[in-house]
Amino acid sequence: MTHAQTAPTDLCEALPPGRVSKIVQIHPTLNCNLCCKHCYSSSTPGAKQGLELDPILRFLEQAVPLGYNVVSLSGGEPFLYPHLRALAETAKQLGYYTSVTTNAMLLPAVSKRAILPLFDLVAVSIDGREAEHNDMRNNPNAFTKCSKASRR
Numbered sequence: 001m002t003h004a005q006t007a008p009t010d011l012c013e014a015l016p017p018g019r020v021s022k023i024v025q026i027h028p029t030l031n032c033n034l035c036c037k038h039c040y041s042s043s044t045p046g047a048k049q050g051l052e053l054d055p056i057l058r059f060l061e062q063a064v065p066l067g068y069n070v071v072s073l074s075g076g077e078p079f080l081y082p083h084l085r086a087l088a089e090t091a092k093q094l095g096y097y098t099s100v101t102t103n104a105m106l107l108p109a110v111s112k113r114a115i116l117p118l119f120d121l122v123a124v125s126i127d128g129r130e131a132e133h134n135d136m137r138n139n140p141n142a143f144t145k146c147s148k149a150s151r152r
């Protein structure tokens with residue numbers, strides 16, 4: 001799903017003072033390496049189909065003259081989206097501030113692909129202390145993997 005929204009956000013602290021933030025929120029895939037109890041998008045490891053890249057890029061081009069200046073990516077796990085690099089590169093070329101929300105478990109592998117510098121903000125979602133997080137995430141190793149990856 002791709003849609004635009006206008007809202008104040010803490011994500012934009014790095015934007016110039018006084019700059020109005022108009023956000024394009026994109027969920028490019030419902031594919032995820034986790035299957036959390038609370039997932040509002042019903043993302044799952046079985047959801048392989050993601051959005052086509054070209055319509056997203058056209059949308060981003062058309063949104064610039066309308067004043068949109070932030071692209072926020074979530075999912076699903078955005079780092080499983082096969083066109084993430086092209087999407088982030090184009091967003092930066094168009095002048096967008098870029099953010100991505102991740103469960104962090106894939107960050108060690110992602111770091112080797114040098115894709116992180118394409119994002120101004122990498123947000124990691126955590127659901128509580130280790131036991132609570134693992135329970136919500138349906139994975140006994142989720143907290144440990146997330147913590148290790150986030151410290152890199």
Ligand code: SF4
Nearest residue numbers: 032036039043076103
């Ligand atoms: S990590 Fe996020 S997108 Fe993936 S299943 Fe959990 S809540 Fe859903």
